[in-house]
Amino acid sequence: MPIYVVGHKIPDSDSICGAIALAHLKNEIGEPAIATRLGDPSPETQFILDKFGFEAPEYKESYAGEEVYIVDHSELTQAPDDIEQATIVGIVDHHKLGDLTTSTPLECWIRPVGCSNTVIKMMYDFYGVEIPKNIAGIMMCAILSDTVIFKSPTCTTADIKCVEALAEIAGISDPKELGMEMFRVKSAVEGTPVRDLVMRDFKDFNMNGNLVGIGQLEVIDLSVFDEIKAELEADLIKLKEEGKRHSVLLLLTDIMKEGSELLIASDDVAVIEKAFDKSADNKVWLDGVLSRKKQVVPPLQEVFA
Amino acid sequence: MPIYVVGHKIPDSDSICGAIALAHLKNEIGEPAIATRLGDPSPETQFILDKFGFEAPEYKESYAGEEVYIVDHSELTQAPDDIEQATIVGIVDHHKLGDLTTSTPLECWIRPVGCSNTVIKMMYDFYGVEIPKNIAGIMMCAILSDTVIFKSPTCTTADIKCVEALAEIAGISDPKELGMEMFRVKSAVEGTPVRDLVMRDFKDFNMNGNLVGIGQLEVIDLSVFDEIKAELEADLIKLKEEGKRHSVLLLLTDIMKEGSELLIASDDVAVIEKAFDKSADNKVWLDGVLSRKKQVVPPLQEVFA
Numbered sequence: 001m002p003i004y005v006v007g008h009k010i011p012d013s014d015s016i017c018g019a020i021a022l023a024h025l026k027n028e029i030g031e032p033a034i035a036t037r038l039g040d041p042s043p044e045t046q047f048i049l050d051k052f053g054f055e056a057p058e059y060k061e062s063y064a065g066e067e068v069y070i071v072d073h074s075e076l077t078q079a080p081d082d083i084e085q086a087t088i089v090g091i092v093d094h095h096k097l098g099d100l101t102t103s104t105p106l107e108c109w110i111r112p113v114g115c116s117n118t119v120i121k122m123m124y125d126f127y128g129v130e131i132p133k134n135i136a137g138i139m140m141c142a143i144l145s146d147t148v149i150f151k152s153p154t155c156t157t158a159d160i161k162c163v164e165a166l167a168e169i170a171g172i173s174d175p176k177e178l179g180m181e182m183f184r185v186k187s188a189v190e191g192t193p194v195r196d197l198v199m200r201d202f203k204d205f206n207m208n209g210n211l212v213g214i215g216q217l218e219v220i221d222l223s224v225f226d227e228i229k230a231e232l233e234a235d236l237i238k239l240k241e242e243g244k245r246h247s248v249l250l251l252l253t254d255i256m257k258e259g260s261e262l263l264i265a266s267d268d269v270a271v272i273e274k275a276f277d278k279s280a281d282n283k284v285w286l287d288g289v290l291s292r293k294k295q296v297v298p299p300l301q302e303v304f305a
Numbered sequence: 306m307p308i309y310v311v312g313h314k315i316p317d318s319d320s321i322c323g324a325i326a327l328a329h330l331k332n333e334i335g336e337p338a339i340a341t342r343l344g345d346p347s348p349e350t351q352f353i354l355d356k357f358g359f360e361a362p363e364y365k366e367s368y369a370g371e372e373v374y375i376v377d378h379s380e381l382t383q384a385p386d387d388i389e390q391a392t393i394v395g396i397v398d399h400h401k402l403g404d405l406t407t408s409t410p411l412e413c414w415i416r417p418v419g420c421s422n423t424v425i426k427m428m429y430d431f432y433g434v435e436i437p438k439n440i441a442g443i444m445m446c447a448i449l450s451d452t453v454i455f456k457s458p459t460c461t462t463a464d465i466k467c468v469e470a471l472a473e474i475a476g477i478s479d480p481k482e483l484g485m486e487m488f489r490v491k492s493a494v495e496g497t498p499v500r501d502l503v504m505r506d507f508k509d510f511n512m513n514g515n516l517v518g519i520g521q522l523e524v525i526d527l528s529v530f531d532e533i534k535a536e537l538e539a540d541l542i543k544l545k546e547e548g549k550r551h552s553v554l555l556l557l558t559d560i561m562k563e564g565s566e567l568l569i570a571s572d573d574v575a576v577i578e579k580a581f582d583k584s585a586d587n588k589v590w591l592d593g594v595l596s597r598k599k600q601v602v603p604p605l606q607e608v609f610a
Contacts, residue, residue: 074402088402089417097379097393097407103606104401105459105598108415112394126431154410293410301408 002032003089004063007071007116008078009038010202013045013145017138018071018116019057021131022092025120026069028129033069036060038080042200044145044186052137052170072116074098074108077204077211092119094146094154095293096301099206114159115146121162136169144179148218148255152290180220183255187219194231198239198250205297207304210246213239214300216292218253222261225252229263233282236265247272251292259287262296275299307337308394309368312376312421313383314343315507318350318450322443323376323421324362326436327397330425331374333434338374341365343385347505349450349491357442357475377421379403379413382509382516397424399451399459400598401606404511419464420451426467441474449484453523453560457595485525488560492524499536503544503555510602512609515551518544519605521597523558527566530557534568538587541570552577556597564592567601580604 005023007015019035026033035057041049049056064085073079074091075098088100090107094116111119117139124131131139143163147155150163167175189197202215219225225232232250240248247266254260264272264282276299278284289295310328312320324340331338340362346354354361369390378384379396380403393405395412399421416424422444429436436444448468452460455468472480494502507520524530530537537555545553552571559565568588569577581604583589594600 091402091413094410096409097396097405097411097413099404099406100402101404102402103603103610105399105417106402106415107417108396108402108413110411110413110415112410112412298408305408 001067002034003067003069004036004060005033005069005071006036006038006060006063006080008073008075008203010199011037011039011045012042012072012201013048013138014116014142015072016041016045016057017048017142018092018120020054021117021120021135021139022069022071022123023057024132024135025124025127025129029127034058042186043188044182047182047185048138048141048145051141052134054134054138070100073203074100074110075203075205076100077206092116092123094119096297111158112156114152114155115143117142117146118156118159118162121166131166131169133170136166137172140166140170140172140175141178141182144175145182148253148290149176149179149183151255151258152294153288154291154294183218183220186217187221187224189217189219189224189228194228194235195239197228198232198235203292204243204245205300207246207301210304211243212300212304213243213245213248214251214292214296215249216251216253216260218255218290220254220256222252222254222257233263233265236263240265240267249296251289251296253290255290258290259285260289261285262289271303272300275303306372307339308372308374309341309365310338310374310376311341311343311365311368311385313378313380313508314385315504316342316344316350317347317377317506318353318443319421319447320377321346321350321362322353322447323397323425325359326422326425326440326444327374327376327428328362329437329440330429330432330434334432339363347491348493349487352487352490353443353446353450356446357439359439359443375405378508379405379415380508380510381405382511397421397428399424401602416463418461419457419459420448422447422451423461423464423467426471436471436474438475441471442477445471445475445477445480446483446487449480450487453558453595454481454484454488456560456563457599458593459596459599488523488525491522492526492529494522494524494529494533499533499540500544502533503537503540508597509548509550510605512551512606515609516549517605517609518548518550518553519556519597519601520554521556521558521565523560523595525559525561527557527559527562538568538570541568545570545572554601556594556601558595560595563595564590565594566590567594576608577605580608 023033023035069090092109250263252261328338328340369387374395397414555568557566
C-alpha cells in the first residue's frame with residue numbers, strides 16, 4: 001500500500017513541489033509513495049512544473065484508511081477533510097505547530113526555516129539519496145517562492161545554502177533571475193476572476209475558536225491591483241460570510257517595495273488593528289511585512305488568545 | 306536568555322537523560338540551554354545519574370515567558386502547567402503527535418523509534434558534535450530502559466545501532482548486562498508506598514475529552530507485587546476519583562515473561578475490555594504487551610474516538 005504525500009489545501013509551490021520531491025525520496029528508500037494534491041496548481045506552480053518537465057501530482061480529495069505524509073502544514077483546517085480517518089505517518093513543515101494529532105507514533109521533520117523544501121533537502125542528505133536534476137529545479141523554485149527570493153524575514157541561511165546547492169545540481173546559473181521570472185508570472189493578474197485571485201494562496205486558521213482566512217498575493221508592482229481593489233474588498237466580505245469566518249484578510253505584497261497592503265473584512269476590525277498596532281479603515285499599509293507566517297499569523301494569534 | 310530543556314511530568318529516564326543530553330548539545334552549538342525536570346528522578350534514573358556522575362537537572366515548575374525545548378512528549382497533559390505562556394522552540398519525541406500547539410515556527414525532531422535519546426543522537430550527528438563519554442552513558446541507558454533492553458515492540462534497528470555506538474563511546478562492553486542491572490534496581494518495590502509506585506511512571510492522556518491515566522511498572526518478576534496487589538488496585542480507584550479521570554490503568558510488566566498484567570479502575574470497564582478484546586474483572590493478563598505507547602494507548606485511543 002503506497003503512502004500518499006500531500007501538501008495543504010489551495011496548494012502553493014512548496015506543497016506541490018514538496019510532495020513530488022518527498023514522494024521521490026520515499027520511493028528511493030524503498031517506501032512506495034505517490035504525490036497528490038488537494039487543489040489546482042497556481043500559475044506560478046504551473047510555470048515551475050512546465051519549466052522542469054513535470055505533470056501536476058494526482059488530484060485526490062479523500063484519504064480515509066490510507067497512510068499519509070503531510071507536507072507544509074500541521075493544521076486540521078488545511079489538511080484533507082477526512083484526515084482523521086487516515087494514518088499520518090509523517091509531517092514535513094516549517095510553520096508553527098498546528099492542531100493535527102495522531103494516535104500512533106510518526107516522524108516529524110519540522111524546522112523554523114523558510115520553506116518545506118529546505119527540510120526535504122535535509123531528508124535527502126540524511127538518507128544519502130541523490131537529488132535528480134529536475135527535482136532539484138522544482139525544490140529550488142519552491143524555496144525562492146516561499147522566501148520571496150531571500151527577501152522574506154522567514155528566510156534563513158539554511159534556505160540560501162540550500163538554493164545554492166540545488167541550483168548547482170539543476171544546472172541553473174542565476175537562481176535569483178529565475179525567481180524574478182517566476183514572480184513576473186505571479187504578477188499577471190489581469191483577466192483572472194476576483195475570487196480566483198483571493199483564493200490563489202489562501203489559508204484558514206483556527207484562532208482560539210475563530211476561523212480566520214488569510215490570503216496573500218505577491219507581485220512585483222501593486223499597481224496591478226488598482227482597478228480591481230474595490231472588487232477584491234467586496235469579495236472578502238462575501239467570503240467571510242460564506243465561510244462563517246470571523247475575518248478574511250488579504251495581503252497584497254509588493255516584493256520590490258518590501259511591504260504589504262492588508263485588506264480587511266472582519267466582524268471586529270478593532271482586533272485586527274490591535275494585532276498590528278495601526279488604525280485601519282479596512283485596509284492598511286504594513287511596511288516591511290512580507291511573511292504571512294512570521295509577521296501576520298503570530299500577532300493575530302496573540303490578540304485572539 | 307537560556308532555553309530550558311525539559312521532559313514530561315513524572316519524568317522517566319528518557320526525559321531526564323534526554324534533557325541533559327540535549328542541553329549539552331545546544332550549549333555546544335552556541336545556544337545557551339539549561340536542563341530542567343518536572344519531578345523527582347525514579348530509582349532507575351537515579352541509578353543512571355549516579356553511575357555516570359551526574360546531578361539531577363534543576364527542578365523547575367514554571368516556564369511562563371521562557372523559551373522551552375520539550376523532550377519526550379507533545380501532550381499538554383504531560384507538559385509544564387503554564388506551557389501556553391512559554392515559547393516552545395523545539396520538540397524531540399518518539400510518541401504519537403499530541404495536542405501541543407505553538408504560535409510561532411519551531412523545530413520538531415520526532416521519529417517512530419524506541420526512545421527520544423535515539424533521536425537526540427541523530428541531532429548530535431546532524432550538528433557534528435562529539436558526545437562526551439558520560440553523556441553517551443546516560444543516553445544509552447535511557448534507550449535500554451525505553452526499549453526494555455530491545456524486547457519492546459517499539460524497539461527499532463535505529464535504537465539498537467544507537468546503543469552500540471553509544472556503548473562504544475561510553476566504554477561499556479556489555480550494555481545488555483547494564484540494562485539488566487538497571488531493571489533489577491527498578492524491580493525493588495519493597496518498602497515503597499503504594500501511591501509512589503503507581504505514580505512512578507504515570508502519564509495522563511486526553512482521549513477524546515476523557516482523562517485516562519496509565520501507569521507502568523516494569524520488573525523482572527511479577528511476584529514482587531503479590532502482597533501489595535490489592536492495595537495497588539484500591540489506590541487506582543482513589544486516583545481515578547481524585548483526578549476526575551475516566552479510567553486509571555496500571556501495567557505490571559514482566560520483562561522476562563514478556564507480557565503485562567493490566568489493573569483497571571474505570572467508570573466504564575467495558576470500554577477498556579473492548580480496546581483489548583478481552584473480558585476483564587478489573588484485571589487481565591496481556592500476553593506480549595510491553596509497550597504502553599504502542600500496545601496500550603493506540604487501542605484505547607480507538608475505542609474512545
